[in-house]
Amino acid sequence: MSGSILDIFLFVVLPYAATAIFFIGTIRRYRTQPFSYSSLSSQFLENKKHFWGLVPFHYGLIVILTGHLIGFLIPRTVLWWNRVPARLYILEISALIFGLLTLIGLIQIIYRRFSSQRVLVVTSVMDWVLYVLLLIQIVLGLYTAVAYPWGSTWFAALAAPYLWSLCKFSPDVSFVAPLPWMFKAHIVGAYALIAIFPFTRLVHLLVYPLPYVWRKPQVVRWYSRPEGIR
DSSP: OOSOHHHHIIIIIHHHHHHHHHHHHHHHHHHHOGGGOSOOOOTTTOOHHHHHHHHHHHHHHHHHHHHHHHHHHOHHHHHHHTTSHHHHHHHHHHHHHHHHHHHHHHHHHHHHHHHOHHHHHTOOHHHHHHHHHHHHHHHHHHHHHHHSOOHHHHIIIIIHHHHHHHHTTOOOGGGTTTSOHHHHHHHHHHHHHHHHGGGSGGGGGGTSSTHHHHOOOOOOOOOOOOTTOO
16 A cells, blocks of 8 residues: 555545445434435425436436446456447547536536425535535536546546455555546545435435335325315
């Protein structure tokens, strides 16, 4: 393990600390607040803006996270794919499009929180912390994709071996130490999101959407009260 003290703290100490907080916090929340394991949806308060924000955000984020997971699990396959320029262009352009889709969705989500008083009332401090971190993380990812092209190759050749070294409890920061600071900030941002995961609505990722596969359809009926009764 080599690198500056700052690199060792950010890319060795921080990831292990964030992982420990993730597991301890998640288990504790499940044991003490099991009914809070949801997205705490405010869809019933306002649905139109909710739809146009959540749909692009979720689809974009799922594709981006899947791409990162593939680059982590099978980096050699990604590098093989990128050997052909046309395939590399397709991968990079697709990632950029879905990254922009995620950003647009998140901006709409944040705008909805501000523009709807009923939604704003039920928005917690941790919601704002989560939105700010997600916004920074997405912007950093998009900036890196534009300013330092061929990010899929970078990730497979440098980030993936570094992450695997963490998994093997033999951290090697030499893979990420020479990277541009924007790329480093993007990695640190991921650790920050992992650390706050148990304290946010992100916990619904651990149970959603599996219960909806076998759950029976729900019927919601609205009843109007007689005039004059509140």
